[in-house]
Amino acid sequence: MERSFAAEVQSLRLAGGDTFHGEGILAVTKALLQSGVSYIGGYQGAPVSHLIDVLGDSRELLDELGIYFEASASEAGAAAMLGASIHYPARGAVTWKSTVGTNVASDALSNLASSGVTGGALIILGEDYGEGSSIIQERTHAFAMKSQMWLMDPRPNLTSIVNAVERSFELSEASSTPVMLQLRIRACHVHGSFVCKDNKAPQVSTRNLIEKPAYDYSRINLPPSIYQQEKHKIEQRWPAAVKFIQEAKLNELVDGDLADVGLIVPGGLYNGVIRGLQQLGLADAFGQTRLPLYVMNVVYPLVPDELLDFCRSKKAVLLVEEGQPNYIEDAIHAVLRKAGVDTRLHGKDIFPLAGEYTGDVMVDALARFVEMEAPDGLVLKPIVAMSKALQEHKVQSANAIGVPVPARPPGFCIGCPERPVFSAIKQIQQKLGQVHVNADIGCHTFGTLPPFNVGSTVLGYGLGLASSSGIGPLMSNRTISIMGDGGFWHNGFTSGVVNAVYNGQDSVLVILQNGYTSATGTQAIPSSPSQPAARPLTLDIEKALVGVGVKWIRKVGSYKVEEMVSALDEAMSTSEGGLKVIIADGECQLERQRRHKPVIAEQLKRGERVVRTRFGIDDDVCTGDHSCIRLSGCPSLTIKPNPSKLRTDPVATVNTGCVGCGLCGENAHAAVLCPSFYKAEVVQNPTAFERFMVRVRTAVIESLAA
Numbered sequence: 001m002e003r004s005f006a007a008e009v010q011s012l013r014l015a016g017g018d019t020f021h022g023e024g025i026l027a028v029t030k031a032l033l034q035s036g037v038s039y040i041g042g043y044q045g046a047p048v049s050h051l052i053d054v055l056g057d058s059r060e061l062l063d064e065l066g067i068y069f070e071a072s073a074s075e076a077g078a079a080a081m082l083g084a085s086i087h088y089p090a091r092g093a094v095t096w097k098s099t100v101g102t103n104v105a106s107d108a109l110s111n112l113a114s115s116g117v118t119g120g121a122l123i124i125l126g127e128d129y130g131e132g133s134s135i136i137q138e139r140t141h142a143f144a145m146k147s148q149m150w151l152m153d154p155r156p157n158l159t160s161i162v163n164a165v166e167r168s169f170e171l172s173e174a175s176s177t178p179v180m181l182q183l184r185i186r187a188c189h190v191h192g193s194f195v196c197k198d199n200k201a202p203q204v205s206t207r208n209l210i211e212k213p214a215y216d217y218s219r220i221n222l223p224p225s226i227y228q229q230e231k232h233k234i235e236q237r238w239p240a241a242v243k244f245i246q247e248a249k250l251n252e253l254v255d256g257d258l259a260d261v262g263l264i265v266p267g268g269l270y271n272g273v274i275r276g277l278q279q280l281g282l283a284d285a286f287g288q289t290r291l292p293l294y295v296m297n298v299v300y301p302l303v304p305d306e307l308l309d310f311c312r313s314k315k316a317v318l319l320v321e322e323g324q325p326n327y328i329e330d331a332i333h334a335v336l337r338k339a340g341v342d343t344r345l346h347g348k349d350i351f352p353l354a355g356e357y358t359g360d361v362m363v364d365a366l367a368r369f370v371e372m373e374a375p376d377g378l379v380l381k382p383i384v385a386m387s388k389a390l391q392e393h394k395v396q397s398a399n400a401i402g403v404p405v406p407a408r409p410p411g412f413c414i415g416c417p418e419r420p421v422f423s424a425i426k427q428i429q430q431k432l433g434q435v436h437v438n439a440d441i442g443c444h445t446f447g448t449l450p451p452f453n454v455g456s457t458v459l460g461y462g463l464g465l466a467s468s469s470g471i472g473p474l475m476s477n478r479t480i481s482i483m484g485d486g487g488f489w490h491n492g493f494t495s496g497v498v499n500a501v502y503n504g505q506d507s508v509l510v511i512l513q514n515g516y517t518s519a520t521g522t523q524a525i526p527s528s529p530s531q532p533a534a535r536p537l538t539l540d541i542e543k544a545l546v547g548v549g550v551k552w553i554r555k556v557g558s559y560k561v562e563e564m565v566s567a568l569d570e571a572m573s574t575s576e577g578g579l580k581v582i583i584a585d586g587e588c589q590l591e592r593q594r595r596h597k598p599v600i601a602e603q604l605k606r607g608e609r610v611v612r613t614r615f616g617i618d619d620d621v622c623t624g625d626h627s628c629i630r631l632s633g634c635p636s637l638t639i640k641p642n643p644s645k646l647r648t649d650p651v652a653t654v655n656t657g658c659v660g661c662g663l664c665g666e667n668a669h670a671a672v673l674c675p676s677f678y679k680a681e682v683v684q685n686p687t688a689f690e691r692f693m694v695r696v697r698t699a700v701i702e703s704l705a706a
Contacts, residue, residue: 031165036200045097048126066205079105087214120169130356276362417558417586424564440464462491486517558586613660624649
């Protein structure tokens with residue numbers, strides 16, 4: 001969940017010569033300030049969500065330097081901000097999650113890349129690829145190639161990351177081209193240190209305004225300018241970029257004594273390669289390696305002269321390129337063969353064709369490479385033995401567990417206000433039969449997983465309703481579309497609601513209004529109940545719906561399952577045509593707990609009376625059929641051994657993680673389940689009268705029991 005960086009951002013004030021200690025994203029922010037950036041924007045998304053949070057907590061410092069910061073409504077809006085750098089010497093940076101965010105921003109980025117820039121323009125991307133990713137598996141590389149924007153991929157240590165940010169602005173200005181900088185999740189969260197420089201007030205800022213607007217028709221993306229812009233990209237910008245990369249030595253060479261072979265490594269994968277070499281005894285803990293490395297901190301464009309110099313003296317090199325397609329491998333093959341260099345290039349013939357290169361994958365591939373190519377001066381027997389030992393250790397570790405590790409798919413948090421909505425959908429399907437549900441991106445995507453299994457398609461953030469356009473007219477019954485309030489403001493209002501109203505779609509939309517973009521850390525959105533001090537205005541989803549002509553609107557509390565079932569039943573069965581919208585209103589439980597827990601702690605510290613709601617299950621009443629668990633899926637609702645010796649089925653129970661949302665009891669009532677649930681109030685620091693009444697009640701119960 002979102003956290004405050006109020007303490008950490010003080011390190012952003014460090015002066016030249018001071019040593020910064022901290023996390024990768026804070027280092028990126030410090031690098032932006034050292035680069036004289038004029039404006040920053042972006043849209044939250046893992047793994048760079050907290051860059052927006054850090055910038056939000058740094059508003060005072062940004063204002064002092066005259067830097068404009070905006071949490072943009074979408075990635076497209078953030079990308080369009082970079083238009084400020086087209087005519088003016090204003091350095092700008094934006095950030096978002098790639099590749100999905102880059103897809104949203106593609107229109108603005110294509111136009112920006114075509115027109116070119118005067119001030120440095122930097123796009124900081126969270127490259128969310130691999131086993132820890134939450135999105136489709138694609139890479140940013142394709143977009144950089146398609147639009148001729150340069151792509152940085154720095155080594156995952158703070159010094160390299162800070163240097164990459166600063167040099168990206170220089171590269172952008174030297175080649176009049178926007179630059180992308182991709183950071184994998186480990187780079188965003190890596191900790192370390194670097195020597196600071198002074199923060200630099202930007203040349204153009206909110207304190208040093210532009211006096212005279214510029215106009216240059218050649219920068220407008222219309223014929224015939226676009227044809228000249230394309231030629232300018234290839235004939236001038238690209239060579240200028242290659243020249244700057246060479247002269248600034250952005251890529252790195254690491255010597256090794258096994259000089260007849262080598263590794264070509266994108267910077268972002270450097271740590272994994274070094275660790276793999278260490279495991280095989282081919283590198284030490286300080287990065288000294290026996291195999292020479294060519295580390296590409298810039299993965300696009302390639303620098304042919306550097307590649308040829310590295311490869312000419314070697315019989316074979318191994319390229320470590322994660323993911324598909326293998327853009328870099330094909331490009332290096334072309335460079336080598338055109339130059340008549342016969343060095344063997346290995347890549348996807350040794351590494352897996354797709355997927356993240358984990359530690360096991362890296363060690364196995366490196367061992368296969370050295371065994372295959374047998375570098376001069378290397379005794380292979382210990383390497384082969386070490387590789388086999390590591391594989392055997394992996395098998396032994398798996399066997400030691402005895403059983404497969406259970407899958408742990410993501411799910412709703414305890415007390416999540418979106419869980420009861422899916423419980424209601426499951427219940428309405430018992431009456432109406434199977435309903436086609438158009439799912440969307442957000443926490444609510446977990447509704448597609450067990451125990452709900454609700455959602456047939458997911459097409460993009462805020463596109464749940466838009467994706468019903470094709471299937472809705474072809475179905476005998478109405479479809480239900482899901483949309484979060486974050487998705488509503490990002491894309492869903494125009495692409496979904498306006499489109500549905502304009503085309504007269506007869507469908508049902510459920511908007512899950514929890515108040516935040518919760519999936520990325522509960523950042524504020526236009527309709528958040530608590531806006532930052534700098535954004536006092538709160539917009540209203542219901543008024544926006546009415547404003548574009550939606551007539552059928554129902555607002556239901558998220559935890560009121562019976563009312564939600566009734567609203568869904570009405571929406572699915574009414575004879576009234578057009579779009580029918582149900583707003584499920586319930587604040588994100590994480591944000592609510594984050595706000596309430598400190599208040600309760602202070603009350604308890606002062607000795608004040610505090611009442612907390614908890615739910616439980618009567619063991620004597622529970623039948624052990626576990627319908628409640630299948631209908632809820634709440635992590636705090638679990639099972640325990642049956643206390644009765646006459647029954648064998650375990651009974652349901654509510655553990656101490658319960659936050660008192662009441663869903664279990666609501667479900668039991670709405671679905672006519674067993675009456676075993678009860679509600680209890682836990683009183684801390686009770687009054688004298690309450691203590692007296694407890695003694696009286698206890699005495700009465702004991703006498704009756706006797």
